[in-house]
Amino acid sequence: MSSLKSEKVAEMYDATGEIGLYLISDNQLHFGYWDENNRDANVGEGAERLTQMMIDKSEILQGERFCDLGCGVGVPAMRIAKAKGCFVDGITISKYQCNKGKDLAEEAGMSDQVRFIQGNALEIPCDDAIYDGGWFFESIFYMGHSEALREAYRILKPGATLLIADLITRPNTTEEFKKFAKEELDSDHIPKEDYPGLLDEAGFDLIEIDDITEFVMPFMFSRLKAGFKQHEAEVLQYVKSEEINGWLQVFENVCDNLGYILVKAKKRVRS
Structure with a gap:
């Protein structure tokens, strides 16, 4: 991610208007998952369901170190830290998100377990091979897939699990x-079929790709619209x-054009 692009992404998430999305999503600024078990769930509940799915796919162990690459305000980071008993470093380009994450962690009594770093996730200020696991939770498309995977390879230990929640292009x-x-969202999206080659080139072994488009995209727009309506008085303060409406x-355009996948891979152990 170039310095100009990183500045634009930071500005987007620092913008006061984004507070409306945080209100609606219960501070989990990512898409949600809806099936027969939670068909009537709101945006925040759907997002929580997706966070739990990512946690379930993780193999991080108690006391190990985990990196959230593009952490938002850190709610998923705190969720996995609590569920797994691991230590989490969340990195975000946004000053607002970094400060909000620190506040939320302090409120939850988790400041010793979850810490936040404001910076570029392609240039993480850490030594090589120090993390036991990590994820890109709806963030890799801002960074460039090849570049992001190279940095993830650098910071992860051999055999570490990498998870990716990504918005992908479809035939339509x-x-x-x-x-x-x-041009407007500063994001580059790729098809699902590109992942095996990209992961292999970066030094990862692909474990699985779970295409969950049918449980995400048909529902996200209507749930978001209902959320804005429910919180209209609060959002209109900002x-x-x-x-x-913009x-x-x-979001309607995104849901019509993109799919959603969960990717699990491991950093290759070289002989």
């Missing part, structure tokens, strides 16, 4: 949307109604 993804995503149009 339009060229117009790809251009919009790159943004104008036309800005809310956000909703973007």
Whole structure:
């Protein structure tokens, strides 16, 4: 991620208007998962379900070190730290997210277990091979997949598990949307089929790719719209109604054009 691009992503997440999304999503700024067990769940509950799925896929052990690459305000980081008894470093390019994460960790009494670093996840200020596991939770498309995987390889120990929640292109993804995503959302999306080669090139062995598009994209927009309606009075303290409509149009466009996968891989142990 170039310095200019990282600045634009930071500005996007630092923007006061984004507070509306934090309110609606219970501070979990990622998509949700809905099936027959939680069909009526709201955005925050759906996001919590997806966080738990990521935690369940992790192989991190008690007392080990985990890295959340693009951590938002750190709720998933705190969830995995509590569930697994591990120590988590969350890195975010956003000053707002970093400070909010620190506040939330302190409120939860987890400051000794979960810490936050403001910086570029492609240039993590740490030694090589120090983490026992990590994830990109809806963040890798901002960084560039090859570059992000190379940095993950550098910081993870041999045999460590890497998890990725990613928004992918589909056969119906339009060229117009790809251009919009790159120019307006500062994100690059790839098809699912690119993952095996990218992981292999970066030094990871692919364990599984779970395509959960059908449980995410058909529901996200309607749940988000309902969330904005429910919290309208609170959100309008920070943004104008036309800005809310603009956000909703973007999310509808994203849900129409992209799919959603969960990827599990291991850093190759070289002989």
